[in-house]
Amino acid sequence: MSGVFFLQQLLNGISFGALLFLIASGFTLVFGLMRISNLAHGAFYLLGAYIAVVTVAVTHSFWVGLLVGAVAAAVIGLGLERGLLRRVRGKEMPEVLLTVGVSFVIADLVLWIFGGDPKSITSGNGAPSGALVIGDFTYPQYRLFIIGVTLVIGTALFLAQRYSKFGAIVRAGVDNREAASALGIDIDRVFTWVFVVGAALAGVAGAIGSGLLSLSPSSGTEMLLYAMVVVIVGGLGSITGAAVGAVLIGLIDAFTKVLLPEFAYFTIFAPMALILVFRPRGLFGRAA
Amino acid sequence: MNARRPSTGAVVKGAILAALLVVAFVCPYVLGSYYVSLLSIALIAAILASSINVLAGNAGLVSLGHAGIAAASGYGLAWAYRQGWELWAQLGMAALLTAVASVLYGLISMRTRGISFLMVTLAAGMVVYGMAYRWSSVTGGTNGLPGIRRPEGIAEYWQFYFLVLVAFCFVTLALIVVGRSSFGLTLRGIRDSETRMVSLGYNVPLYKFGAMLVSGAVAGVAGVLAVWHSEFISPVVAGFQESAISMIMVALGGIGTVLGPLVGAVLVTGFQHVLSSVFERWSTLLGLIFILSVIFAPQGIVGGVADLMRRIRRRGAPPRREQLDAEFRA
Numbered sequence A: 001m002s003g004v005f006f007l008q009q010l011l012n013g014i015s016f017g018a019l020l021f022l023i024a025s026g027f028t029l030v031f032g033l034m035r036i037s038n039l040a041h042g043a044f045y046l047l048g049a050y051i052a053v054v055t056v057a058v059t060h061s062f063w064v065g066l067l068v069g070a071v072a073a074a075v076i077g078l079g080l081e082r083g084l085l086r087r088v089r090g091k092e093m094p095e096v097l098l099t100v101g102v103s104f105v106i107a108d109l110v111l112w113i114f115g116g117d118p119k120s121i122t123s124g125n126g127a128p129s130g131a132l133v134i135g136d137f138t139y140p141q142y143r144l145f146i147i148g149v150t151l152v153i154g155t156a157l158f159l160a161q162r163y164s165k166f167g168a169i170v171r172a173g174v175d176n177r178e179a180a181s182a183l184g185i186d187i188d189r190v191f192t193w194v195f196v197v198g199a200a201l202a203g204v205a206g207a208i209g210s211g212l213l214s215l216s217p218s219s220g221t222e223m224l225l226y227a228m229v230v231v232i233v234g235g236l237g238s239i240t241g242a243a244v245g246a247v248l249i250g251l252i253d254a255f256t257k258v259l260l261p262e263f264a265y266f267t268i269f270a271p272m273a274l275i276l277v278f279r280p281r282g283l284f285g286r287a288a
Numbered sequence B: 001m002n003a004r005r006p007s008t009g010a011v012v013k014g015a016i017l018a019a020l021l022v023v024a025f026v027c028p029y030v031l032g033s034y035y036v037s038l039l040s041i042a043l044i045a046a047i048l049a050s051s052i053n054v055l056a057g058n059a060g061l062v063s064l065g066h067a068g069i070a071a072a073s074g075y076g077l078a079w080a081y082r083q084g085w086e087l088w089a090q091l092g093m094a095a096l097l098t099a100v101a102s103v104l105y106g107l108i109s110m111r112t113r114g115i116s117f118l119m120v121t122l123a124a125g126m127v128v129y130g131m132a133y134r135w136s137s138v139t140g141g142t143n144g145l146p147g148i149r150r151p152e153g154i155a156e157y158w159q160f161y162f163l164v165l166v167a168f169c170f171v172t173l174a175l176i177v178v179g180r181s182s183f184g185l186t187l188r189g190i191r192d193s194e195t196r197m198v199s200l201g202y203n204v205p206l207y208k209f210g211a212m213l214v215s216g217a218v219a220g221v222a223g224v225l226a227v228w229h230s231e232f233i234s235p236v237v238a239g240f241q242e243s244a245i246s247m248i249m250v251a252l253g254g255i256g257t258v259l260g261p262l263v264g265a266v267l268v269t270g271f272q273h274v275l276s277s278v279f280e281r282w283s284t285l286l287g288l289i290f291i292l293s294v295i296f297a298p299q300g301i302v303g304g305v306a307d308l309m310r311r312i313r314r315r316g317a318p319p320r321r322e323q324l325d326a327e328f329r330a
Helices: A003-034 A041-059 A062-088 A092-114 A141-163 A165-175 A177-182 A187-209 A219-234 A239-259 A266-278 B008-030 B033-059 B066-082 B087-109 B114-134 B157-180 B182-192 B194-199 B204-230 B240-253 B260-278 B282-296 B300-314 B322-329
Strands: A131-134 A137-140
Touching: A003 A041, A003 A137, A003 A141, A003 A165, A003 A187, A003 A219, A003 A239, A041 A062, A041 A092, A041 A187, A041 A219, A062 A092, A062 A187, A062 B282, A092 A219, A092 B114, A092 B240, A092 B282, A131 A141, A137 A141, A141 A165, A141 A187, A141 A239, A165 A177, A165 A187, A177 A187, A187 A219, A219 A239, A219 A266, A219 B114, A219 B240, A239 A266, A266 B087, A266 B114, B008 B033, B008 B157, B008 B300, B033 B066, B033 B157, B033 B182, B033 B204, B033 B240, B033 B260, B066 B087, B066 B114, B066 B204, B066 B240, B087 B114, B087 B204, B114 B240, B157 B182, B157 B204, B182 B194, B182 B204, B194 B204, B240 B260, B240 B282, B240 B300, B260 B282, B260 B300, B282 B300
Parallel strands: none
Antiparallel strands: A131 A137
């Protein structure tokens, strides 16, 4: 493996990991606070992606597409949380089953409205396209752009969680729901907001991902599975864990696709299974 | 329930089962080949759903990866068939792979419960899917392994239907026996309070491991029958979608009920194959029905009907829902 090739694979891994972080961070936030394993999270990705693709085709602006995709996912997230999940609050299994049902419906409606053919977002339109060339080394600018956007969003999330009042409330809720709500915090409202933010993050991931990966009605499930692996490896509920897990899984994915193509899924899901057995709280998760 | 004199409920249940059995045996003489094949599909799906139900109903462990065990079994049979092995050796290969898959599923999941169990089984299922998809020199990759003919004696569609029916009845009876054994009682104890069972000295992970082996064996039966039905196997059968649909069948029918897997499987298979020809958005409808059932009838169709009948019999006396609720909280 030459130096240039290695560097390209390294960046492939990191940029894919960046996308994984965007989708996994929302999943982990919701799980950390609400203890909901939201299997409809992939459907939010799907929705954000398709709506962004259509919006960009109409408005010729990547950023408008990104925004509309994120808002659409957030609105559906709001509906799911307020309209459905609230009715089975605190019952672990019904919550999961509900999200499975919702993901079924959304995936089927997306198939109906947008068809089954793979789509991708029109390149350019305000997002970088083309290749970065430095001597022997060429690399798609869009992938670097993903890393940049994710750094911005990740930093914002980190700062918000660490320094804002809402962040403090969320952290309090993660630590002890009952105590937080006994102190006068309207925990139901916090749940709704966190769920909406999580959905919006998945929508953003969808919009950005549709420029990197091909988009089809089954992309939602695929990305959900990746997000779950990342979150379980990193530790459920931990943003730092999601970041580390995302980069780790991104790198494993990039290098095994080149080195051991026969074991692509194996090398991702087997570590997840092992972590679940030997360190169930993940690399950065706290003990239950 | 009175031990000597069967209660009205038990009589009603027995009558329903007997009537169903009669109908099931008459079907091939009345219905055309298309519908009989469809029934075979539904019964095979019901067997796979039963394998999930035995875990969910008794031990409170909901799996999202059981299609992986069935697929391992199916691939074993299909691979051995294409090597030109004898029937008994094909079945042996299927049994071996089922056992290997069940042991691995059991080992990685026996210390988990609730959501973690769900995620571990999901991950295990994806490992099987990944191997089926990528290890193409053995599994045929995306193209799968085609041309797996049924052996003599069950080659005709109606012969095969009877085999599937017998298998389903056998599996259902066996699982009832397991559920009523002391093993089953221990599992229900674990479902209701794991800590209590631990402090009573039960080796909880070992029981969960055992439950997975029982459940895996049933899934393996479904896997073999599924390959014989479609004469083909591809990675799709191991996928997340397949596991999720099987789990939906169980939850829709009623977790922990005897007839729940059958009702759920018939309903979902009907949606997939019959309704899909008239209404293209069957999947949306199924999802919506499922959502409504989770909210309004969390004990599923069979559980809901049983609940309703109890309520009518007792004329407004509160139903015994503690147990059903406990299942869902587990």
